[in-house]
Amino acid sequence: MLYYSYPKPENQHQRGNEMPIIYDEKKRVFKLDTPNTTYAFHVTNSNHLLHLYYGASIPETDITHMLRIPNDEPFVPSTHDGMGPHSFDCAAIEFPTSGVADFREPCMQLMDKYGMSACECYYDSYAIYKGKKKLEGLPATYANTDDEVTSLEVYCKDPHNGLEITLQYSVFEKLDVITRSVKVKNGGADPIELRRLLSACVELDSKDYDMITLYGTWARERHVQRNPLHFGKQLVDSCRGATSHAHNNFIAIVDHKATEDYGDCYGFALCYSGSFVAGCEVNQYEKTRVFSGINPYDFSWHLDLGEEFQAPEVIMVFSASGIGTMSRTFHDVMRNNLTRGKWKDIRRPILINNWEATYFNFDTDKLLDIARESAKAGIEMLVMDDGWFGHRNDDKSSLGDWFVNEDKIKGGLKHLVDEVNKLGLKFGIWFEPEMISPDSELYKAHPDWCIHIPGRPRTPCRSQLVIDFSRKDVRDYIYGQMYKILSSANIEYVKWDMNRQLCEVGNEVLPPERQREIWHRYVLGVYEIQERLLTDFPDLLLENCAGGGSRFDAGMLYYSPQIWCSDDTDPYERIYIQWGLSKFFPAKTMSSHVTNWNRNTSVKFRTDACSSCKLGFDIDLKSLSAEEYQFVKQAVSNYDLMKPVIFDGDLYRLVSPYEGNHCAINYVSKDHQRAVLFDLHPRYMEPLTTVRLQGLDPDRTYTVRETNLMPGKKSELTCDGKQYSGDYLMKVGLSVFTPRTGNSHVLILE
Numbered sequence: 178m179l180y181y182s183y184p185k186p187e188n189q190h191q192r193g194n195e196m197p198i199i200y201d202e203k204k205r206v207f208k209l210d211t212p213n214t215t216y217a218f219h220v221t222n223s224n225h226l227l228h229l230y231y232g233a234s235i236p237e238t239d240i241t242h243m244l245r246i247p248n249d250e251p252f253v254p255s256t257h258d259g260m261g262p263h264s265f266d267c268a269a270i271e272f273p274t275s276g277v278a279d280f281r282e283p284c285m286q287l288m289d290k291y292g293m294s295a296c297e298c299y300y301d302s303y304a305i306y307k308g309k310k311k312l313e314g315l316p317a318t319y320a321n322t323d324d325e326v327t328s329l330e331v332y333c334k335d336p337h338n339g340l341e342i343t344l345q346y347s348v349f350e351k352l353d354v355i356t357r358s359v360k361v362k363n364g365g366a367d368p369i370e371l372r373r374l375l376s377a378c379v380e381l382d383s384k385d386y387d388m389i390t391l392y393g394t395w396a397r398e399r400h401v402q403r404n405p406l407h408f409g410k411q412l413v414d415s416c417r418g419a420t421s422h423a424h425n426n427f428i429a430i431v432d433h434k435a436t437e438d439y440g441d442c443y444g445f446a447l448c449y450s451g452s453f454v455a456g457c458e459v460n461q462y463e464k465t466r467v468f469s470g471i472n473p474y475d476f477s478w479h480l481d482l483g484e485e486f487q488a489p490e491v492i493m494v495f496s497a498s499g500i501g502t503m504s505r506t507f508h509d510v511m512r513n514n515l516t517r518g519k520w521k522d523i524r525r526p527i528l529i530n531n532w533e534a535t536y537f538n539f540d541t542d543k544l545l546d547i548a549r550e551s552a553k554a555g556i557e558m559l560v561m562d563d564g565w566f567g568h569r570n571d572d573k574s575s576l577g578d579w580f581v582n583e584d585k586i587k588g589g590l591k592h593l594v595d596e597v598n599k600l601g602l603k604f605g606i607w608f609e610p611e612m613i614s615p616d617s618e619l620y621k622a623h624p625d626w627c628i629h630i631p632g633r634p635r636t637p638c639r640s641q642l643v644i645d646f647s648r649k650d651v652r653d654y655i656y657g658q659m660y661k662i663l664s665s666a667n668i669e670y671v672k673w674d675m676n677r678q679l680c681e682v683g684n685e686v687l688p689p690e691r692q693r694e695i696w697h698r699y700v701l702g703v704y705e706i707q708e709r710l711l712t713d714f715p716d717l718l719l720e721n722c723a724g725g726g727s728r729f730d731a732g733m734l735y736y737s738p739q740i741w742c743s744d745d746t747d748p749y750e751r752i753y754i755q756w757g758l759s760k761f762f763p764a765k766t767m768s769s770h771v772t773n774w775n776r777n778t779s780v781k782f783r784t785d786a787c788s789s790c791k792l793g794f795d796i797d798l799k800s801l802s803a804e805e806y807q808f809v810k811q812a813v814s815n816y817d818l819m820k821p822v823i824f825d826g827d828l829y830r831l832v833s834p835y836e837g838n839h840c841a842i843n844y845v846s847k848d849h850q851r852a853v854l855f856d857l858h859p860r861y862m863e864p865l866t867t868v869r870l871q872g873l874d875p876d877r878t879y880t881v882r883e884t885n886l887m888p889g890k891k892s893e894l895t896c897d898g899k900q901y902s903g904d905y906l907m908k909v910g911l912s913v914f915t916p917r918t919g920n921s922h923v924l925i926l927e
């Protein structure tokens with residue numbers, strides 16, 4: 178028996194050998210089942226698709242009594258078709274469209290040749306198949322083997338304009354994950370302007386929920402916001418061309434009383450890295466519509482005859498046992514079915530990046546110095562950050578001039594890489610491919626290659642403009658430059674940075690009716706180049722970064738198995754940022770580096786905070802005292818031992834820093850043999866509380882050992898070296914405070 182993992186089996190409907198997706202022809206019900214959840218919708222006699230249910234598993238398919246088909250509501254337009262009188266404004270609609278008597282947030286809106294915007298989605302036919310198709314040009318979850326996922330495509334039509342709509346669903350058979358997306362095709366006789374195409378909406382039967390979102394700003398990303406739903410629309414979005422520092426494209430809708438281990442929770446993560454919208458509308462009948470997709474703001478897509486548009490995927494998770502279970506399910510699907518390539522599962526190197534240690538002020542000798550010190554500490558890769566190219570000695574020039582500055586990199590790049598390799602370290606490099614500096618050779622030659630509106634001023638940000646990745650010729654040129662650099666030496670890692678948002682969006686290439694496509698074409702261009710990189714350099718470890726965590730999203734994870742969380746590396750601040758990100762991102766994806774941002778904190782505290790994610794360094798190791806250096810060396814090797822549990826185990830958030838000045842989390846290996854507890858309490862003399870662990874095997878005995886101790890120091894914890902049952906550790910817990918002598922503890926239980 179295990180505590181606090183999935184809900185107890187006896188409370189759950191077990192699906193047995195049933196198919197994960199069925200269509201009950203008699204009841205005209207589609208029913209999608211994961212191990213612990215059910216999602217269902219109904220095809221009406223009038224061929225409308227009405228949502229029935231999403232929540233904990235139910236065995237029945239005879240559930241059409243759940244339909245919300247109110248009779249004629251006063252002062253609400255109502256239809257009289259095969260179902261008798263009903264008002265769409267009150268119904269739970271599977272894929273709502275605009276202009277046809279449902280006044281809530283629609284998923285689809287268009288403009289036809291007559292300037293009309295009404296459209297509808299009538300059921301036509303369906304297909305159920307094993308496996309999962311790729312979404313053309315877009316990141317999405319995938320099936321490792323065909324028997325892991327079953328998919329459903331529901332083919333719909335709007336006979337009035339010839340639009341063909343495919344609603345796409347995939348059900349993960351071992352995880353409580355359902356993905357949704359939609360593709361539309363112009364099968365009519367005239368061009369159509371698609372004005373809005375959200376990926377999914379889910380209708381909930383009540384308004385008694387809270388919405389959790391992750392907001393922030395630069396250096397303060399992914400703080401947790403939780404508010405009760407209110408009547409009307411409430412949403413987060415980005416119209417900046419990137420996911421943004423301000424809001425993440427993940428939302429959760431949870432019971433008012435939901436905690437880490439109690440309550441119904443719905444999580445929605447959009448697999449996309451551009452402008453988005455995600456939110457809810459609570460209507461006058463106290464029902465909630467949740468929606469997520471590309472932001473319709475300034476969006477339009479011209480569909481010529483026969484042309485298609487594919488919307489990005491939404492990953493949906495339902496948990497009946499709290500936010501923790503929801504997070505762990507997201508972690509599993511992101512680790513197993515979203516990240517890809519060589520580095521998905523194998524051991525990843527601990528790297529040191531020179532940025533915080535040198536900023537732009539470095540040369541070959543300085544880098545080799547850093548590499549030498551790092552090698553002695555057991556660090557495995559040196560990453561050369563911004564400033565190695567063109568004449569870039571500050572952030573005012575040279576983006577786009579991707580050729581090595583040999584005044585700094587004396588002897589050339591290959592020489593530097595070879596020397597670093599000789600020291601036993603791998604070598605990585607920084608690029609910001611999506612940007613162009615007005616002070617660059619490239620801009621002089623091609624001033625029209627940035628995103629701009631002819632005749633309007635071009636607003637700079639960090640002295641740079643955005644290069645037009647919606648243009649194939651521009652992408653090909655930039656990729657060619659990157660290819661040359663990457664094939665000139667043994668470069669095993671790329672940090673892909675992106676340090677501004679898009680404005681004055683336009684170019685001189687696309688016709689007027691396609692100008693509003695640039696936002697999305699740009700994102701597709703970024704995906705295309707990252708895909709090319711991984712195809713041409715399959716051994717490359719790619720890390721995405723966007724001025725810190727502005728593009729920490731599920732879309733980017735398809736290309737890079739790790740992402741830079743934030744430029745704020747103050748360990749106090751990081752505790753909050755990492756806590757927020759962990760709501761749906763696994764620790765393995767969260768790059769966290771020890772730096773000198775807050776020298777008032779001990780190197781131990783900084784290292785412990787980073788070790789709870791993907792540990793790295795951004796510091797001049799020479800600035801450390803001999804004792805601190807010894808500590809780092811030992812911590813690097815400790816981390817290597819803990820890494821399998823942190824990377825591939827289950828995360829339990831135990832004590833929230835948002836509720837006090839104390840943060841505790843534990844990871845447990847999938848076989849429950851090992852666990853690691855991180856206890857971080859940034860405030861001096863915090864009141865003493867014990868920490869109850871979770872996810873352990875109650876019948877197993879664990880030996881507790883404190884690790885990451887300063888050299889020569891012994892643990893002051895009374896539990897160090899003692900043995901306890903998992904049952905005791907989860908019911909009683911451990912006293913892990915030594916408030917006068919240390920404010921962080923890392924404990925291994927095995």
Ligand code: DGJ
Nearest residue numbers: 532562563722724725744
């Ligand atoms: C912003 C990133 O977040 C930093 O880590 C660093 O790479 C700088 N850009 C370099 O300009």
